[in-house]
Amino acid sequence: MTGPGHTCVNDPQGAVHSGSGNQFVVTNWLIGANERLVRAGATRLRVVQEYRRRLAQCFVPPRHYGKAAERLNNPGAVVLLNGPSGSGRRAAATMLLEGAAAPGSRIEELPLRWEEDSLDASVGDCYLLDLSGVSDSEYPEAQRSLMHYGAITEQSGARLVAVLPAGQEWMLDRALSPLVVQLERPRGRAVFARCLRVNRVPFEPEQLDTEVLARMFSTSPMRELARLADLVVRARDSHQYGNGFEAWCVGAVAAVTDASDAVVRQLRDHRGGLDRALLLTAAMTSGAAAEAVLSGALRLLEVLRHERDDTPRLAQTGLGEQLRALAISRDGDGWVSFAQLDYDSAVRRHFWQNFPDLRPAFRDWVGRCMELSELRGEDRMRLVARFAEQALATGRPDDLCVLARRWTHPDAGGKLRPEAAAVLELGLSHDQYGSHLRSRVYGWVTAGPLPEDLARVLTDVCQQVMAATHPEQAVVRLRHLAVRQAGAEAAAARAAVLTLARGNRFLFRRLAMRLVNAGLSSPRNADILLDLLDPTDLRIQPPWREFTLGWRVVMNAMAAEVWTPVVQRWLSALEQRRGGNRVLHALLLAAAGDDLLLNRLYVATRAWAGQSPPGPPQVSPTRCRFREEIAERFCREIDLVQGVDEAGPGPDPQCTTESI
Structure with a gap:
C-alpha cells in the first residue's frame, strides 16, 4: 500500500497499529525525577524494528516484486517503484530494502529536499525515498533530489529504493525511466487472510466469499484491508460483537462501510450546537469521564463563540439523558464510549472533513482542553493522538507545530511537555508529512534560542524519535540546539548528540566533520568536538581520518x-x-x-x-x-x-x- 504498510501482530503484547492512519499508538511520555522527558517502554528504534518485523509477517508481494528484488541485489542499485495508489508501493520498498540490508543495519529514509549534505553513503547502506505524496508542482524538484541521491548511491555501492507518485508517469524524467519497476496490486483476499492468520483469528476460507468482502478485496487500498483485519481483531478481543468470525466480520465491515453514513444520519437528527459539541467531544475523549465530555463540549462552544443557552441549568436536560439521546454509553465507572465498533473514528473524520472552516478552531479547542481538570494524563494523550490523526489526514501538519509551540510556551509552566513531545512524535513518524515536520524542527533549532521547554522537548524527540529513522538529521538538529541554547538545555542537547555519535561510526564521522568545519570560529563547537574525541564513553573505534582532523582543530583552538x-x-x-x-x-x-x-x-x-x-x-x-x-x-x-x-x-x- 502507499501508506506505512499493513501490519499484523503475532502474540501482541501491547497496542497494535495495523492501518495507515486510523489508529495512533502514543508512547507514554513521563517526567522523571531529573525533570527530563523520558519515554516509557521500548525505544523508538525498537518500535521501528518491530513494525518492520510485523510487516514482513503479513506482506504479500505484488506482481513484479521479484524483478525489483533482482535489480536491488547489485551494489549501487537504484530502483524506482511505480504502481496504482493503494497497491503497496511503500510496503514493497521497505521489504525490498529489508531483504537487501545486512543483518542489524538500518534503513534510513532520505529527505525530499537536499539538506546539508544529507547523503554520505558507503557500501551496503540502504536508503528509502518516498515521493508518493508530492504534488505536481513539487515533483520536478523532487526528481532533481532523486537524481542527486541516485548518483551518490551508484558511486558508493549503496542501495536506494524510491516510491514514485501514482498517476504522474508523464512527468518522469526520461533519464530515470530505465530504473522504474511497475508494481501491480497484490491479491486483496490474500492480504486480508494473512493478517487474520497472523493475529490467530479462526476462520474458514468460504467465510470470505461474501459479496461485500469480494468488492473490498478488488477495490479497497491495502491500508483499508489492513484496517478491516484490525477491526475484526478488535471485535474479537472486546467480547461485545458475538463469538465467531462471521459476527466479528459483520461488525468490522459495518464500521468500514456504514459508519460514515450513520454519522450523517445522526447529525441530521441532532442539529443543536450542544448536541454536536457533545458528540465530537465524546469521540475525541472516548474512554474519559462523562464530566470531561461535558466540560470539553462547553469549552468547544466557547471557542466557536456559539450562542449560549440562557435556560437555567436545572431546567435543562441532564447529562445522562443527553448522552443517551446521542447513543453515547457510560459504564459503571462513568467512562464514555460508543456501542458501535470504531464509531468514534467515524465521528471524528466527519467533523474534520465536513467542517473545513472550523479546523483551526478545532485545533485551538484541543489546545485548551489540556487545561481541563477532568482529563487524566492518559485521556490527554489519547486526545493528542486523535487530533493528530485528523490534522494529518486533512493536510494540516502545521497544526501540530502550533500546539507544540503553545504547550511549551513559558506561560504553560512546563506542565504540557509530554503532550508537546507526543504531538511532535506523531508528526515526525507520519509517512507523508514526517519530512515537513523535520524541516519545521530544523527551522526552529537554527533560528536562535528557543523557549526552555521547547528546547527540552526537541532534544528528546530528536534523540528518541528522529534518530531511529533519520539519525543524521537528528544529529544536525541536536548540534544546533547544543550550540544555540544555554544552560541545562544546551547541556542536554550536547549529551544527546554525543550519545548518538559515540555509538555509530557514520554519525561520529558526520558530526566530527561538521564540528571541524565550525570549530575554529565557535568555542562551543570546539568544546563538543573535544568531548566527542574523549575515549571515556566511546563505544566504537573512531574513524581515524576524522579523529585526526578533530584533534588538529582542538589543539589549535584550545589551551x-x-x-x-x-x-x-x-x-x-x-x-x-x-x-x-x-x-x-x-x-x-x-x-x-x-x-x-x-x-x-x-x-x-x-x-x-x-x-x-x-x-x-x-x-x-x-x-x-x-x-x-x-x-x-x-x-x-x-x-x-x-x-x-x-x-x-x-x-x-x-x-x-x-x-x-
Missing part, C-alpha cells in the same frame, strides 16, 4: 591544559589495550608541523607516565612499567617527527612546561 587530560585518558586506554597504535599516530599527525604542539604532547605524555596507575597495589609495578613503555615509544616518535636524533636526549619536561 593545552584543556585537551591534555583527554590525551592522557587515551594513553590510559592504550594501557588497557584499547585504541592501539592508531591513536598515537593520529595524535602525532594532528600536531605534525607545529613544534609547540608536539612539545605539549611530549609534556602531557611524560606527566601521564609519572602518575600512579589505578588498581590494586600488587599490580602497580607491572602497570608502571607498561606505562613507561608506552610513554617512551610515544615520546620517541615525537622526537622523530621533530627531527630530533633518536639517540639524543628528549626535551627537558621542566623546560618545555615553562615554555608552555
